[in-house]
Amino acid sequence: MKHPTTAIAFISAAVLTFVSCTGEYSPRPRGYFRIDFPEREYITYEGDCPFTFSYPAFAEINDDDGRLAHPCWFNIDFPGYRGRLHISYSEIDNNLVDYLEDARKLAFRHTVKADAIDERMFINRADDVYGTLYDIKGNAASAVQFYLTDSSSHFFRGALYFNVTPNRDSLDPVIDYFIEDIIYLMESFAWK
Template sequence: MKKKNRRPWDLYHYGFGMFLFILLILLTMAGCRQDYSPKPDGYLRIDPHLETYKLVDKADFPLSFEISQSAQGIIDNTVVPEWINIVYPRYKATVYCSYIPIDKKNRTRIFAESKELVYRHGIKAEKIQAQLYENPEQHLYATLYLLAGNAATPLQFTVTDSISYLFRGALYFDIPVKRDSVAPVIEYITQDIMHLIETVQPQK
């Protein structure tokens, strides 16, 4: 029995059907593949709360002062000078602070070294702005340093009574961040540090 020859119309439908079938398989395979394309960087959640403060007056630290309710004061007495870290878990940021005893012999050297630690960042900082604070009645003298640009630390400060101690701190973020994205956090922590400076007292 002879096979019937397929008409051009039948061949057209047959070819079109095969094309659709292959296209469906390709689309299914493409949909099942995982997407390995780079994802955009995530940013910290920035929602500063109302300014409320708590007193840090631990018996094993020479100074007392007030910090934000959202921060944690963690003392490390295993090193000399004594350290206290002011941690902001919400913003993944830490202000690393150290207490350094001074006297007439080492005062000039320690002040100079402290200033040098700030201006070492001048290589990457576009500008370093120093703001002075004085309260002679409380024997309190402080400098707040604001570092603009790509410096590792955007904020540092020093507090002293000019006689017996120097208390200094520097803000660092725990993860890499873009300066523009954390500008509100830096401003918020700056206000906290200004309040800390105003409330510093030697432990009685």
């Protein structure tokens, strides 16, 4: 035989082909990691700001250290989920329309990546709290935004962001869980 290495390679390939194909092939389904959520438990925020609300006990409130931050601007961080609810508060001085329009524009700025933006009105006449929740569907940077106001003196706004590449399919369970917490925050909200 003129080329013994060729013969050895051919025989090795034939043996490997017969030996390696003994099991039945089954493709793995594409999936995402299972995400465990804590039991729902809430604590009340009663800081120096002119409002109170309940938020998840596993969350942490941290001051906003941005250069444009105001005294009642802070973040509600969700450790382990890489989520952050940015909170801002402003006093109204005959400029409610400006704040409402800014909140709407900030939510609808995500229409480029959003599949849909669902708006839910919120009215609590007993505590003089009114607002809107924007549920932003699709791979937008912010999944949920909302505002609350008394229409005369106070304006409170929140926006939920995750420090990950937006992929709504994998974030859906977390977003659905946090939307319930945000709705609870809105329902428990009261002015001081």
